[in-house]
Amino acid sequence: xxxxxxxxxxxxxxxxxxxxxxxxxxxxxxxxxxxxxxxxxxxxxxxxxxxxxxxxxxxxxxxxxxxxxxxxxxxxxxxxxx
Amino acid sequence: xxxxxxxxxxxxxxxxxxxxxxxxxxxxxxxxxxxxxxxxxxxxxxxxxxxxxxxxxxxxxxxxxxxxxxxxxxxxxxxxxxxxxxxxxxxxxxxxxxxxxxxxxxxxxxxxxxxxxxxxxxxxxxxxxxxxxxxxxxxxxxxxxxxxxx
Numbered sequence: 099x100x101x102x103x104x105x106x107x108x109x110x111x112x113x114x115x116x117x118x119x120x121x122x123x124x125x126x127x128x129x130x131x132x133x134x135x136x137x138x139x140x141x142x143x144x145x146x147x148x149x150x151x152x153x154x155x156x157x158x159x160x161x162x163x164x165x166x167x168x169x170x171x172x173x174x175x176x177x178x179x180x
Numbered sequence: 181x182x183x184x185x186x187x188x189x190x191x192x193x194x195x196x197x198x199x200x201x202x203x204x205x206x207x208x209x210x211x212x213x214x215x216x217x218x219x220x221x222x223x224x225x226x227x228x229x230x231x232x233x234x235x236x237x238x239x240x241x242x243x244x245x246x247x248x249x250x251x252x253x254x255x256x257x258x259x260x261x262x263x264x265x266x267x268x269x270x271x272x273x274x275x276x277x278x279x280x281x282x283x284x285x286x287x288x289x290x291x292x293x294x295x296x297x298x299x300x301x302x303x304x305x306x307x308x309x310x311x312x313x314x315x316x317x318x319x320x321x322x323x324x325x326x327x328x329x330x
Contacts, residue, residue, distance in 0.1 A: 107231055107303035108314040149317070156236035158299070172233060172301075176317030179230065179261060179302025180214050180273050180293060 099167035101132070106174035109150070112143040122165075129154060130161030132171060149176050181249065181257050183241040185232060187264040190274060199256050200278050206255055210285035211276035212293050218268035220315065223308040230263045230272070233301035237261075244295040248277070251291065252284040259292065261302065291328055298325040 104117040126135045129152050137145040144150065152159050153172045165171060192213060200206045216228055245257045256278040266272060275292045279285040304315040 104233070106233055106301065107305070111314075153233070153236055153301070156233075156239050172236070174233070174301060175303065175314065177298065177301050178304045178315045178317050179232070179300050180297040 099165075101165055101168070102170045103132075103136070104170065104172040106172065108175050109143060109147055109173055112147075113141060127164055128161065129159050129163045129165060129171065132165055133161070133173070144173060147173075147175065150174070151176060181242070181245050182259070183238055183245065184258075184260045185234075185237055185263055186260065187262060189262070189271060190260050192271070192274065195258060195260065195274060196276055199258050199276050203255060203278065205280060206278040207280045208282040208285040209276065209278050210282065210289040211274065212289055213271055214273040214293075216266050216268050216270045216272055220306060223306075223310065225268060225306045225308055227307040228266045229305045229307075230261075230266060231303045231305065232261075232263050236301050240300045241296065244292055244299060247295070248288040248292050252279065252288045254279045254284055254288045257288070257292065259296070261296075261300070263302070294321075294324045294328060297321040 100119060100121050102119050105113055110116050126132055133144050151174050154163055154165060155170050196209060196211060200209050218225055241259050245259060248254060248257060254277050258276045260274040262272055275289050277285045277288045298321050306313055306315055
């Protein structure tokens with residue numbers, strides 16, 4: 099399946115890219131699994147980032163949340179607006 | 181219930197007047213304006229840039245306002261949050277709420293602001309004499325939001 103990944107703020111800067119569309123191998127089916135897979139592809143910052151947050155289709159999501167073909171998955175640091 | 185994300189500044193007087201215009205049920209209007217300070221975490225700040233997640237930000241704010249409407253009897257609510265480059269003394273955010281009485285207006289306004297701080301996807305990057313840095317989230321913001329869960 100294919101998912102669209104977005105990165106924001108310090109994470110985007112550290113990775114040097116705003117996002118990417120990736121083809122996931124069978125077996126990568128959750129946010130946590132996706133994060134581990136991206137780290138294995140060389141996105142090391144996803145492993146070391148402090149308190150990394152995630153959203154699936156623009157809703158906050160924990161590592162256990164399932165992902166499916168066509169989803170938009172965003173990774174970002176804790177928010178600091180207001 | 182209105183949520184706006186914009187680069188442009190806003191006129192506080194005009195916005196508040198529009199929020200309550202013609203609504204004679206309104207006996208209270210509470211508002212909060214967040215401003216850029218020239219000092220943060222011990223460093224002087226000459227400029228700040230606000231980044232957001234287009235789409236999710238509007239959705240998250242609309243959900244927060246809807247939750248406030250569930251909890252309190254409020255008539256109108258307005259959230260304006262600026263993005264892009266900002267300087268000290270600039271307005272960053274406006275939250276305004278109307279209701280019949282002050283208690284509900286104050287509470288809903290503070291609730292929206294506390295939830296915005298921890299749930300709406302915005303990130304601040306500050307220019308300081310030592311270079312630019314991303315602002316770290318504060319634990320005190322988490323505890324401010326958590327107290328509403330009682």
